[in-house]
Amino acid sequence: MDRSNATAQGDAAVTDIHARCCVVGGGPAGIMLGLLLARAGVQVVVLEKHADFLRDFRGDTIHPSTLEVMHELGFLDELLTRPHQEIRALSGQVGDDLLAIADFTHLPTRCGFVALMPQWDFLNFLVEKARAYPTFRLEMEAEAQDLIEEGGRIVGVRARGRRGVFEVRADLTVGADGRRSVVRARAGLPLIDLDAPMDVLWMRISRREDDPVPTFGHIEPGRILVMLNRKEYWQCAYVIAKGSAEAMRRKEISTFRDEVARLSPFLRDRVGELRTWEDVSLLTVSVDRLAKWSRAGLLCIGDAAHAMSPIGGVGINLAIQDAVATANLLGKRLLEGAPTPRELDAVRARREFPTRATQGLQIAIQNRIIRRVLGGTKALKAPWALKLLGRSPRLQRIPARVVGLGFRPEHVKAAPV
Numbered sequence: 001m002d003r004s005n006a007t008a009q010g011d012a013a014v015t016d017i018h019a020r021c022c023v024v025g026g027g028p029a030g031i032m033l034g035l036l037l038a039r040a041g042v043q044v045v046v047l048e049k050h051a052d053f054l055r056d057f058r059g060d061t062i063h064p065s066t067l068e069v070m071h072e073l074g075f076l077d078e079l080l081t082r083p084h085q086e087i088r089a090l091s092g093q094v095g096d097d098l099l100a101i102a103d104f105t106h107l108p109t110r111c112g113f114v115a116l117m118p119q120w121d122f123l124n125f126l127v128e129k130a131r132a133y134p135t136f137r138l139e140m141e142a143e144a145q146d147l148i149e150e151g152g153r154i155v156g157v158r159a160r161g162r163r164g165v166f167e168v169r170a171d172l173t174v175g176a177d178g179r180r181s182v183v184r185a186r187a188g189l190p191l192i193d194l195d196a197p198m199d200v201l202w203m204r205i206s207r208r209e210d211d212p213v214p215t216f217g218h219i220e221p222g223r224i225l226v227m228l229n230r231k232e233y234w235q236c237a238y239v240i241a242k243g244s245a246e247a248m249r250r251k252e253i254s255t256f257r258d259e260v261a262r263l264s265p266f267l268r269d270r271v272g273e274l275r276t277w278e279d280v281s282l283l284t285v286s287v288d289r290l291a292k293w294s295r296a297g298l299l300c301i302g303d304a305a306h307a308m309s310p311i312g313g314v315g316i317n318l319a320i321q322d323a324v325a326t327a328n329l330l331g332k333r334l335l336e337g338a339p340t341p342r343e344l345d346a347v348r349a350r351r352e353f354p355t356r357a358t359q360g361l362q363i364a365i366q367n368r369i370i371r372r373v374l375g376g377t378k379a380l381k382a383p384w385a386l387k388l389l390g391r392s393p394r395l396q397r398i399p400a401r402v403v404g405l406g407f408r409p410e411h412v413k414a415a416p417v
Helices: 028-039 064-072 119-130 182-187 245-249 253-263 315-334 341-374 384-391 397-404
Strands: 006-009 012-015 017-024 044-048 085-087 089-094 097-103 114-116 136-140 143-150 153-161 164-175 191-193 198-206 217-220 223-229 233-241 281-283 288-290 298-300
Touching: 017 028, 017 136, 017 153, 028 044, 028 119, 028 136, 028 315, 044 164, 064 315, 089 397, 097 384, 097 397, 119 136, 143 164, 143 182, 164 182, 164 315, 182 298, 198 245, 198 253, 198 341, 217 253, 217 341, 223 253, 223 341, 233 253, 233 341, 288 341, 298 341, 315 341
Parallel strands: 017 044, 017 164, 044 136, 089 217, 164 298
Antiparallel strands: 006 012, 085 114, 089 097, 143 153, 153 164, 191 288, 198 233, 198 281, 217 223, 223 233
């Protein structure tokens, strides 16, 4: 990579970077795209604004579609030597009804399970693999601040790093910087807000070996609790009505602890671990998508292009599928020069159907189930469709396929010779 053209910021000299592709955002979409492009021989630099990947309550579910990508890259066996848990089936409790929902063991993939792995471990693993390619470069503590535009075309990014402001000049700039994307905002791409009736409070509560195996989700009038077994602790998601977090936080934390204990009584002797509201993290849920994912010299993927609801935990996996599709469609082109606007729009054309289909399903669940539950006070009964699903192992393969593989799983192209 060309690292010429030093610029000055205060007393520090910062070297500008020239690459074929600049990826803004070191999340699953950004790191995976950087890895795949470097594998194809493309000079790529990834900018990550934090010093590390250690953030609590990022999505930790690696679905069978992503595990299949790891197999196609030849990394699966090594990945699965890292600490993880495996979810082979999902179940839920609606009122007094216990229901089986999804069975992943019948999926036509190498892995018939969802792997739970801290996202920082997964990202560090991908970075290890990417650094084996000489054309990959990762800049940590490098925060994109603005786009560089010349002649109506985006030609790079202006960023602030540890030693001051620097520029990355690139044939293609990719915004993979999440649902609050700086790239998307600076590019002025129009956003379609699809609404979400809920937010989520995340927390950790310690787990014991003799704990019962709870259902994946527990739904009662006005309350929803989801619990994930993370071996040493339970990762718990308490679903609340949109915008109600501030009112809840004005109450004593003991009130919230009691609510959690009512939904999972075996935790009653441990909810005291939630000492203050500082032990509870708020995820503000958004469901949206860009009407247009690209403009000359720029493309958005992952949450920057389409923020997903946490329903099904599919956001990470759609983001990775975006990265695979982008590398498949643009990797060879980037070896020669800048993709045309039409070539950039091919990524949207490829990924828009699975995005719309997934969001449509999430919105239907939000409106028909979650909105009613959060606003209800009457005793709940499972709808007949869920009861039928719970009695039919064969039908449970359908939601498993939708959650585990999605509507259009992508496959990695063979490595160039």
